[in-house]
Every structure is written in C-alpha cells, then in structure tokens.
Amino acid sequence: MILDMLRQLLPEVEVDPRLLSALLGSSAAAILVLKWMRQRWMQKKIEEARRRRDLGLGQMEKAVQQFKQQNPGIQTSHILSLSLVQLTEKLKEGSLSPESVLYAYMDKALEVTREVNCLRHFIPECEEQLRAVRRRKEKGLLYGVPVSIKDHIGYKGHLSTCGFVQLLSKLGQEDSVMVKVLKRQGAIPFVLTNVPQSLFNYDCSNSIFGQTVNPLNHKKSPGGSSGGEGALIAGGGSVLGFGTDIGGSIRLPSSFCGLCGLKPTGNRLSLSGISGPIDGILSVTGAVGPMARDVDSLALCMRALLCDDMFCLDPTVPPLPFNEEVYSSSAPLQIGYYDTDGYFLLPPCMRRAVHETKEILQKAGHTLVPFAPPRPDYVMNELFVKGLFADGGSTLLGMFAGDPVDPGLKPQVNCYRIPTLVKKMLALTVRPLFPRLAGYLTALCGVRSEKLLWKQHAEVTAYRMEFIATWRKLKLDVVLCPVLGPAFTVGYPGKLFAAVSSTMLYNVLNFPAGVVPVTTVTEADEEDLKHYTGHYGDPWDRTLRQAVEGAVGLPVAVQCVALPWQEELCLRFMKEVETLARERKRRKV
CATH class of the missing domain: 1.20.5 (Single alpha-helices involved in coiled-coils or other helix-helix interfaces)
Incomplete structure (x- = not known):
C-alpha cells in the first residue's frame, strides 16, 4: 500500500x-x-x-x-537602434519587414541572455504569429513588433512557474487576455523572461533557472520581480516588455536598469490569465504594465491595448480608451514633490535626482509644491505588510514547503518562518532600539481573524481617502518622488524587503505610477554615501548603504504619480520629465 x-x-x-x-x-x-x-x-x-x-x-x-x-x-544594428515609435512607422509603411525585426531581436535576445541569464523560455509559436500577422489585412498599432513577457503572464502551452519547481508541470490552457490583445494588435510575443522565486522579491533569481544580473553591471541586480524583463530590455534584446507590479515589480527593475516603466491603476489593463503564487489579496493592488526605453513607447503601448478587444475580452476592465488630448497637453502642472517618504531614506543620489528634476520643472513653468505622504510607518506596516501577509505568511510558506529556497531569498523566508509568538516577543525586545524593525515584525504576524481583516480593508480605503484629500487640498495634478535605487548588489534585496516603501505606497493607494531615469550616480554621490545614516541609523540603514555601494555610472530615476485612472496624465508628466532631463544632459555635454 x-x-x-x-x-x-x-x-x-x-x-x-x-x-x-x-x-x-x-x-x-x-x-x-x-x-x-x-x-x-x-x-x-x-x-x-x-x-x-x-x-x-x-x-x-x-x-x-x-x-x-x-x-x-539585413542591417540588424539599424533595426535595434530604432525606438518603438520609429519601428512601428517603418513596419507599417513597409520599409522594414516583420521577419527582419523579429529575427533581429531574437538574435540580440540570445546574445543578452548569454551575458545576464534573463530568458526563461523561447516561444516558438512566434513564427506562427508572424505568419498570422502577415496574412491579416488590418495592421494593428503594434504590427510586427516583437515583445517579451514576464514568466507568469499566461501563454497557451507554456509554463507560468513563478520560480517554483512545483509549478513546472502546469502548462497554460489558453493565452491571457493581455497576450490575446497584443496578438490582435499585431505584436509578436517571442520570449518569456526570468523572475525571482515566489515573485515576492526584487532581485531576480530562482533555483531552477538561476540568477539574472544587471546588463549595466554584472555585480548588480536587475531588480524584480520583473527582473528578466528589465535586463533583457536594458541589454537591447527587446523593444517592449511586460511586467507586473504589486509592490514595485515594474518600477524597481526600471529604476535599476535605466528604463521607463508604468504601473497602471489596477485593472486598467486586464489581469485575466496572469497567475501568481497567492491570489485574492485585496489590501494591496497589483497591476500589469509596460516597460521600454522611453516614455513614448509606453504611451504607444497603452494606446494599442486600451481598445475594444481588451474591453470585450475582459468586461471587468473599464472601457476607457487612451485619452490623446491629456497626453499631448502642454498646460503647466501643479506638482507635489518629496525626496523621502519618511520611512526609508534613500541614498544621496536619489534625493539629488528629485531636487534636480524639481528645478528643471520649475524653470519650464510648472509649479512645485512640497508634499508629505501621511503616516508612512502606518501605511508600510499596517496596510502594506499586513495586507500581503494577512495570514502571517502561511500561504506563501506553503509554496516553499515543497521547493528548495533560492539562496538570495533565504533571509526573507527565514524571517517569515519565525513563529508568531517569537515574532511578537522579538518585536517587544528590539522596539526601544529598533522601532522600525519592531513594527515590521509585528506586521508580519498578520491579521489572524476575518473581523480584523475586514477592518484592515476598511483602513486601506480610509487611508486612500485621506491621501486624496491631502492631494486635493494642495490642488495637485501629479506628484514627483523618489524610487528605490540605484541598483542593489546581487543578494541584497532579500535582506531589505521593507526598503520598497517608496513604491509600495502606490499599490496600497492604487494610483498609476511610472519611473523615468534622469541622471547617473557620480563620484560625489558615492562619497556622500559614506556619510549616509538614514532616518533611523539601524541595521537596515547600514545594509542599504552597503547594497548601493559601487554604483558610479549607473542610472538614477524618479517616480511620477497621478490619481487613479489617469494613466495618460501620468505618462504626460513622465514625458515632460524625460524631455527636460535629456535637455539638461545635452547642455552639460
């Protein structure tokens, strides 16, 4: 038996x-x-x-x-040098063939993955999609464009592993709505990209396919959990990619790799057919969104996806087509700004990036208003961490029970494994010296009852209303703020999960938020980093300093935020920041 x-x-x-x-x-x-x-x-x-x-x-x-x-x-170097907007124009007019573009990017993607290990799998059906695109009379907005997609964005006949061994036998039964709409718009998904085990990490490593590294510096992480996407696009192996974001997983790789990335309002783009290790989290809102080398690429992508096909295939997506008038507007903006959220003080280069961006925006005629996110410790612990780990982490730990834990994730997983009573005792013990760590440990204990979970959901809603009231009192259009960066040394993200405070805020709020690179780390920044002590002077602050050391020349980005369902305004603001930052760089040169 x-x-x-x-x-x-x-x-x-x-x-x-x-x-x-x-x-x-x-x-x-x-x-x-x-x-x-x-x-x-x-x-x-x-x-x-x-x-x-x-x-x-x-x-x-x-x-x-x-x-x-x-x-x-065929001159592949010319093809690879084109922006997405230029590429689509040449494909549409016929001066470039979809075949030449697809195989140019396939070739480059192979080269990039040999260096940084960013591909999880090839999609051989791309050649069939290429022929289908060729036969179709109507050319979609993404006609002939090769696109890369994150591991768990469902594609029929392919795995969605989330970095887990136990998910290696489950093939997708049909395409996700995102993939279906991309295909109908003429795009050609050709590769799936690597992710960290569980997706609950902003490094990019798992025990199956290994560590993905940053193409700009192989000692550094590309970020996560959409790290394979970040590395592939930054290395030149994709012109447009798709990630997901529940705490910064689009924005962090974009920051680490020097890309533009957009986390839309949850469900502005369909999540149907995109699977994760834990479904049903309501306190923190996830989203799927684009990553590319410039803002116009993101706008073109959103223009293509916000179409009747999307709204028909997934009726839960609000039928809001792309608002061209908002994106193309040049009216002056009322912009709130801050250089720290009050929970995790980011490195000197990040604060410099915010202030330099503030200055060029002011010179361009925009109004900049100081803004402070309300109660940062409260939102991090009581809303974000408790929302993600309402069950004390038991569901996530259940996923690890049958899998070898990736070395980079062990510090994080070991923290989750501490028994609840021990977490509470540790929190009481360390609170006098390390209050931030104590608050995090307490939050990891979870909610533990239905009544308290409902209360927590109500608190999230109340905080959103409080935040919006503060926003409207200052008559803001958008907000400029920091994003975690520059790129961490490989292995450090697993030691500093709570450092995502700058991005997680907008998942709790469910606001659209995008990232734009504006400068690079200088020798002066590296020198200033030696004097960094953070807000608390605790072990986390010391670890953050170690994580970002040795980053001279790496990109530094800022984060641009708008109110819910205002992706076009968010993109318009991102475009303004991108244009002004490029002009400033040219003047310096």
Missing part, C-alpha cells in the same frame, strides 16, 4: 521495492527516504526544465541562423 502511494506521489522516481521495504522498518528511516526521494524528484524536474529551456534557446538560435543565411544583407 505504501509503495503504491509513493508511486502515485512520485511517479517519475524509480523505486526499488526491496530497498524501500527494508528502510521502512523504522519511521525515522522512512522520513529520510521520503525526503531523499523528494529532493531527487525536484532535482530531476529542475534538470528537465533547464534542458527544455536550452532546447528552446537552441531552436531560437537555429531559426535566427537560417534567416541570416537566407537574408545576408
């Missing part, structure tokens, strides 16, 4: 009945055997997944070589 049960549980492991019968003589031996067999099964699954990925990348390389042999005169 036990043998039969084991064969059902572990069908791919060859079991020697005589060996097993002898070992099952004692319960301790049985546990050891089961553990060994489970580890062996996981290792086999990992090896199979890596083999499938390598086969896919080999298939991708073969297709590229075949195209090159048949079309020896």
Whole structure:
C-alpha cells in the first residue's frame, strides 16, 4: 500500500521495492527516504526544465541562423537602434519587414541572455504569429513588433512557474487576455523572461533557472520581480516588455536598469490569465504594465491595448480608451514633490535626482509644491505588510514547503518562518532600539481573524481617502518622488524587503505610477554615501548603504504619480520629465 502511494506521489522516481521495504522498518528511516526521494524528484524536474529551456534557446538560435543565411544583407544594428515609435512607422509603411525585426531581436535576445541569464523560455509559436500577422489585412498599432513577457503572464502551452519547481508541470490552457490583445494588435510575443522565486522579491533569481544580473553591471541586480524583463530590455534584446507590479515589480527593475516603466491603476489593463503564487489579496493592488526605453513607447503601448478587444475580452476592465488630448497637453502642472517618504531614506543620489528634476520643472513653468505622504510607518506596516501577509505568511510558506529556497531569498523566508509568538516577543525586545524593525515584525504576524481583516480593508480605503484629500487640498495634478535605487548588489534585496516603501505606497493607494531615469550616480554621490545614516541609523540603514555601494555610472530615476485612472496624465508628466532631463544632459555635454 505504501509503495503504491509513493508511486502515485512520485511517479517519475524509480523505486526499488526491496530497498524501500527494508528502510521502512523504522519511521525515522522512512522520513529520510521520503525526503531523499523528494529532493531527487525536484532535482530531476529542475534538470528537465533547464534542458527544455536550452532546447528552446537552441531552436531560437537555429531559426535566427537560417534567416541570416537566407537574408545576408539585413542591417540588424539599424533595426535595434530604432525606438518603438520609429519601428512601428517603418513596419507599417513597409520599409522594414516583420521577419527582419523579429529575427533581429531574437538574435540580440540570445546574445543578452548569454551575458545576464534573463530568458526563461523561447516561444516558438512566434513564427506562427508572424505568419498570422502577415496574412491579416488590418495592421494593428503594434504590427510586427516583437515583445517579451514576464514568466507568469499566461501563454497557451507554456509554463507560468513563478520560480517554483512545483509549478513546472502546469502548462497554460489558453493565452491571457493581455497576450490575446497584443496578438490582435499585431505584436509578436517571442520570449518569456526570468523572475525571482515566489515573485515576492526584487532581485531576480530562482533555483531552477538561476540568477539574472544587471546588463549595466554584472555585480548588480536587475531588480524584480520583473527582473528578466528589465535586463533583457536594458541589454537591447527587446523593444517592449511586460511586467507586473504589486509592490514595485515594474518600477524597481526600471529604476535599476535605466528604463521607463508604468504601473497602471489596477485593472486598467486586464489581469485575466496572469497567475501568481497567492491570489485574492485585496489590501494591496497589483497591476500589469509596460516597460521600454522611453516614455513614448509606453504611451504607444497603452494606446494599442486600451481598445475594444481588451474591453470585450475582459468586461471587468473599464472601457476607457487612451485619452490623446491629456497626453499631448502642454498646460503647466501643479506638482507635489518629496525626496523621502519618511520611512526609508534613500541614498544621496536619489534625493539629488528629485531636487534636480524639481528645478528643471520649475524653470519650464510648472509649479512645485512640497508634499508629505501621511503616516508612512502606518501605511508600510499596517496596510502594506499586513495586507500581503494577512495570514502571517502561511500561504506563501506553503509554496516553499515543497521547493528548495533560492539562496538570495533565504533571509526573507527565514524571517517569515519565525513563529508568531517569537515574532511578537522579538518585536517587544528590539522596539526601544529598533522601532522600525519592531513594527515590521509585528506586521508580519498578520491579521489572524476575518473581523480584523475586514477592518484592515476598511483602513486601506480610509487611508486612500485621506491621501486624496491631502492631494486635493494642495490642488495637485501629479506628484514627483523618489524610487528605490540605484541598483542593489546581487543578494541584497532579500535582506531589505521593507526598503520598497517608496513604491509600495502606490499599490496600497492604487494610483498609476511610472519611473523615468534622469541622471547617473557620480563620484560625489558615492562619497556622500559614506556619510549616509538614514532616518533611523539601524541595521537596515547600514545594509542599504552597503547594497548601493559601487554604483558610479549607473542610472538614477524618479517616480511620477497621478490619481487613479489617469494613466495618460501620468505618462504626460513622465514625458515632460524625460524631455527636460535629456535637455539638461545635452547642455552639460
């Protein structure tokens, strides 16, 4: 009977009945055997997944070589240098073929992933989509554009692993709504990109496919959880990619990799068919959104996706087409700004970036008004952390129970594993010296009852109203603020989950927020960093300083925010910041 049960549980492991019968003589031996067999099964699954990925990348390389042999005169460097707007124009007028563009980006993506390990899998169906695009009479706004998508954005016949071994057997039954709309707009999804195990981390590593590194500096992380997207686009291997964001997972890779990224209001773009390790979180709002090299690319993407196909395929998405008038407006803006949220003081280069951006916006005729987010400690602990870990982290830990924990995630997971009573005792003990750490530990204990969860949901709503009231009292159009950065050294994000306070705020609020690179880390910034002590002078502040050391030359971004459902205004503000920052850079040169 036990043998039969084991064969059902572990069908791919060859079991020697005589060996097993002898070992099952004692319960301790049985546990050891089961553990060994489970580890062996996981290792086999990992090896199979890596083999499938390598086969896919080999298939991708073969297709590229075949195209090159048949079309020896194509200048791929020219294709790769074009912005998304330029690329779509040339595809539409016919001066570039979809074939030449697709294989140019396939070739470049292979080159980038050899350096930084950003691809999770090739989508061979892209060649079928290429032929479908060619046959179609109507050309969508993304006609012939190769696009990359994050691991868990559902694609029929492909895995959504979220970095877990236990999800390596579950193939998508149909395309997500996002993929369906992209295809109808003429886009060609061609690769899936790597993510951190669980997606609850802003590094990019898992035990199956390994560590993705930043193409700008291989000692640094590309950010996460859309880190594979960030690395691929920053390396030049994709012109447009898609990530998801529940605490900064689009904005952090964009910040770390020097890209533009937009987290829309939740459900402005459909989340149908996008799976995560934990579904049903209501206190913190996730979103899917675009990442690219410039703001116009994000705007073009949103223009294409906010269409009848999106609204029909997912009737829960508000039928709000892209508002061109708002995006193209040049009216002066009333802009709130702050250089720290009051919870995590970011490095000197980040505060410099905010103030320099404030100055160029003022010179351009906009009005800048000091703004302070209300009660930062409260929103971080009581709303964000308790919202994500209302069950004390038990659901997430259940996902790790059957998986090897990625080394970069171990500090984070070990913290979740501390028993609730011990967390509470530790919080009481460290509160006099480290109040921020104590608040975080208490919040990780979760909500623990339905009544308290409903109360927590009500508190989130009340905080949103309080924030909006403060915003409207100052008559703000948008807000300029920092985003976590520059890029952390690999391994540090798992030690500093709470450092995402600058981005998580706008998931709690469910406001659209985007990231725009505006400067780079200088030698002076690195020198100032030596004197950084943070708001609290606690171990987290010291760890943050260590995490961002050695970043001279890496990009520094700012965050641009608007009220819910005002993505066009957010993008218009981002475009203004991008234009002015580029002009300032040119004047310096």
